[in-house]
Amino acid sequence: MTDKSPKIIYTLTDEAPALATASLLPIIRTFTAPAGISVETSDISVAARILATFPEYLSEDQRVVDTLAELGEMTHDPHANIIKLPNVSASIPQLKAAIAELQSQGYKIPSYPDEPATDAERDIQGRYAKILGSAVNPVLRQGNSDRRAPAAVKAYARKFPHSMGKWSAASRSHAAYMKGGDFYSSEQSITLPEETDVRIEFVGQDGKVEVKKELHLEKGEVLDSMFMSAKALRKFFEDTLEDCRETGVMWSLHVKATMMKVSHPIVFGHAVTVFYKDLFEKHGKLFEELGVNPNNGLSSVYDKIKALPDSQQEEILKDIHACYANRPEMAMVDSVKGITNLHIPSDVIVDASMPAMIRNSGQMWGPDGKAKDTKAVMPESTYARIYQEMINFCKTNGAFDPTTMGTVPNVGLMAMKAEEYGSHDKTYELKADGIMRVVDAKDGSVLMQHKVEKGDIWRACQTKDAAIRDWVKLAVTRSRQSNTPAIFWLDKERAHDAQLRLKVEAYLKEHDTTGLDIRINSYIPAIRRTMERLIRGKDTISVTGNVLRDYLTDLFPIMELGTSAKMLSIVPMLAGGGMYETGAGGSAPKHVQQLVEENHLRWDSLGEFLALAVSLEELGIKENNPRAKVLAKALDKATEKLLENNKSPSRRTGELDNRGSHFYLAMYWAQEVAAQDDDAELKAKFAPLAQTLTENEAKIVEELNAVQGKPADIGGYYHADPEKTKAVMRPSATLNAALASMKG
Numbered sequence: 001m002t003d004k005s006p007k008i009i010y011t012l013t014d015e016a017p018a019l020a021t022a023s024l025l026p027i028i029r030t031f032t033a034p035a036g037i038s039v040e041t042s043d044i045s046v047a048a049r050i051l052a053t054f055p056e057y058l059s060e061d062q063r064v065v066d067t068l069a070e071l072g073e074m075t076h077d078p079h080a081n082i083i084k085l086p087n088v089s090a091s092i093p094q095l096k097a098a099i100a101e102l103q104s105q106g107y108k109i110p111s112y113p114d115e116p117a118t119d120a121e122r123d124i125q126g127r128y129a130k131i132l133g134s135a136v137n138p139v140l141r142q143g144n145s146d147r148r149a150p151a152a153v154k155a156y157a158r159k160f161p162h163s164m165g166k167w168s169a170a171s172r173s174h175a176a177y178m179k180g181g182d183f184y185s186s187e188q189s190i191t192l193p194e195e196t197d198v199r200i201e202f203v204g205q206d207g208k209v210e211v212k213k214e215l216h217l218e219k220g221e222v223l224d225s226m227f228m229s230a231k232a233l234r235k236f237f238e239d240t241l242e243d244c245r246e247t248g249v250m251w252s253l254h255v256k257a258t259m260m261k262v263s264h265p266i267v268f269g270h271a272v273t274v275f276y277k278d279l280f281e282k283h284g285k286l287f288e289e290l291g292v293n294p295n296n297g298l299s300s301v302y303d304k305i306k307a308l309p310d311s312q313q314e315e316i317l318k319d320i321h322a323c324y325a326n327r328p329e330m331a332m333v334d335s336v337k338g339i340t341n342l343h344i345p346s347d348v349i350v351d352a353s354m355p356a357m358i359r360n361s362g363q364m365w366g367p368d369g370k371a372k373d374t375k376a377v378m379p380e381s382t383y384a385r386i387y388q389e390m391i392n393f394c395k396t397n398g399a400f401d402p403t404t405m406g407t408v409p410n411v412g413l414m415a416m417k418a419e420e421y422g423s424h425d426k427t428y429e430l431k432a433d434g435i436m437r438v439v440d441a442k443d444g445s446v447l448m449q450h451k452v453e454k455g456d457i458w459r460a461c462q463t464k465d466a467a468i469r470d471w472v473k474l475a476v477t478r479s480r481q482s483n484t485p486a487i488f489w490l491d492k493e494r495a496h497d498a499q500l501r502l503k504v505e506a507y508l509k510e511h512d513t514t515g516l517d518i519r520i521n522s523y524i525p526a527i528r529r530t531m532e533r534l535i536r537g538k539d540t541i542s543v544t545g546n547v548l549r550d551y552l553t554d555l556f557p558i559m560e561l562g563t564s565a566k567m568l569s570i571v572p573m574l575a576g577g578g579m580y581e582t583g584a585g586g587s588a589p590k591h592v593q594q595l596v597e598e599n600h601l602r603w604d605s606l607g608e609f610l611a612l613a614v615s616l617e618e619l620g621i622k623e624n625n626p627r628a629k630v631l632a633k634a635l636d637k638a639t640e641k642l643l644e645n646n647k648s649p650s651r652r653t654g655e656l657d658n659r660g661s662h663f664y665l666a667m668y669w670a671q672e673v674a675a676q677d678d679d680a681e682l683k684a685k686f687a688p689l690a691q692t693l694t695e696n697e698a699k700i701v702e703e704l705n706a707v708q709g710k711p712a713d714i715g716g717y718y719h720a721d722p723e724k725t726k727a728v729m730r731p732s733a734t735l736n737a738a739l740a741s742m743k744g
């Protein structure tokens, strides 16, 4: 960045956070403009990414620049200061819905080719593949992850605890995971002593070698390879279903088809074809002709059979229903609408769905709309075991108590596409039996190999030494700064973790750790110790790899705070810049539905408030900008006040919602800037705003709440109309006028 004026980039994303931005951003700019800080936007929504991918299909005025690529570049700038809101990691059904919406708005982008037949179609599918799943985070997260609940947020949870379902020792809920044939049991891992080039190869039974990929590996880099047996996976699904049917426990599947965008949809597809085995056996040929893809869920069947004559459709629907007679009850995403756990792969996402289940007495909702004990099926045993451990703990100790429990901040390894984040282009569903191997290009020696069968899922993951070193440093820094014990969760039995243990032990020596309690534990002792401390009100930092970062930063916050949206989520970038993420959760699609139907947005922007305060504070320090520091301090106080006075959004229509909470933030923030004495000019500038907002509090809240209870039109879902959205999200004329008066 050659431009020296202080700048914050605020991302425009999807769904609820994008709606919240339409209300919050004008408020933020009202505060930052007088301080000479510009807040620029960068649109990384699914819709914008689609439009940026297909410029040649669009008219000149419809074209957009590839903002994700621009932003990705910026992460390497030491001045980068990015506030990133959660974005949709799209599954294929979501991507198709976004494409259809854009087409209906007159954007002539190509449809998604399910089964590309020509080179042109393969090219289109390949370009769309780059938009699918977790496509944004690995690009922008050029640093490791620091997620925690600030003291004010913990204090709020203690004062206004969220509901927690009771746990009974008699609960039949449990986690089910594979005992063999999964990634965990086949994992191999090496650390490269010197930089080198390697080839990933498949050797067929006829001895023919197919080079799948060539990679350059750095010195000290960790490379893993592993596979999941399709046969073992299918048997596992069948066994869990049979067990549920016999014992009357409900069956549910929890995967992360969004972040593990290549491997988990395949796992999901196996679950669909095993559960609906009779259906797929009977109609397999027809489904193939129609282009049904079980990896997209049962919704793919419903979607594709629409092309058939009514009588044939009816027969298939009857056969779908017949499957339920031989299967146990399945958890529902929406029992009223008949949407099951196997409908769409992105509906049930393990990081959020498992904590929600544990918070709800270990129960999920069945087809009859009643909460029931559940067998939570998570094939990969690597991480599923931690959930069983928490379930056991709750059965013994009862539910966690938000009013007394401690906190579990996380330091997560994710920089430079560490671990699973970089695995997508090295994941293969095998077309034949044979051997998958990694070969050193220098001398042809085999570094790792697996005997695989047709249908198995094989993948490789990379972790750069620099990322690991930075992660260890961040863990020591956080432990020191917060005076909190830290545990590195590294499993002795795991090949990858064994390599990491060696590095962690070595890199810890680079730091002064005197007086700190830093340990390395396998996952089960790590979570046990953490939970034992937790119920005694004690805090423990979890220092983990990328997947556990994702899982634990929903798991513990959802117990502690009710939602991970209230987390502070920082990515100190390796190049020196900072990215401040909002919360640790997603984009909450349910919230948009409520807004459209009832004009109430229950999205809590607390994550945005926290991220903005740190962003301003960092800007103040790094760019030596005292005004940014004044704004940051005032914002922190305003957020504390907002929490103390319980001005967060309510879930119920008619009560204060997202817009109302933004008003309170603006009022408290203006009051705090007006009250401070570090910057007289800002004080004078904000005193009238503070006065206007304070005097008009009742009127503004009334204006904001009066619009609720009726449908709202935002002109789209993935690509909403900005003017309509603005009208919906900024309905208080009094508030708008007060903010406008600050201009000029």
Ligand SMILES: NC(=O)C1=CN([C@@H]2O[C@H](COP(=O)(O)OP(=O)(O)OC[C@H]3O[C@@H](n4cnc5c(N)ncnc54)[C@H](OP(=O)(O)O)[C@@H]3O)[C@@H](O)[C@H]2O)C=CC1
Pocket (backbone or CB within 6 Å): 085, 086, 087, 088, 089, 090, 137, 258, 346, 347, 349, 352, 353, 563, 564, 565, 583, 584, 585, 586, 587, 588, 589, 590, 602, 603, 604, 605, 607
């Ligand atoms: N950082 C990122 O970019 C992330 C993106 N995602 C993406 O988000 C989408 C949805 O994912 P999903 O796993 O369902 O997770 P969500 O976090 O969106 O949803 C889980 C539940 O958490 C609650 N919640 C989340 N954020 C807030 C908030 N700010 N205010 C109030 N409540 C909140 C809601 O519960 P309630 O019912 O109580 O309202 C919501 O239904 C997917 O497309 C996923 O890929 C997911 C995680 C992170």
Ligand SMILES: O=C(O)CCC(=O)C(=O)O
Pocket (backbone or CB within 6 Å): 089, 133, 134, 135, 137, 138, 258, 259, 351, 549, 550, 553, 584, 585
């Ligand atoms: O990258 C994604 O798809 C989601 C990531 C996520 O859930 C998280 O970072 O907590």
Ligand SMILES: [Mg+2]
Pocket (backbone or CB within 6 Å): 351, 550, 551, 554, 584, 585
């Ligand atoms: Mg997550």
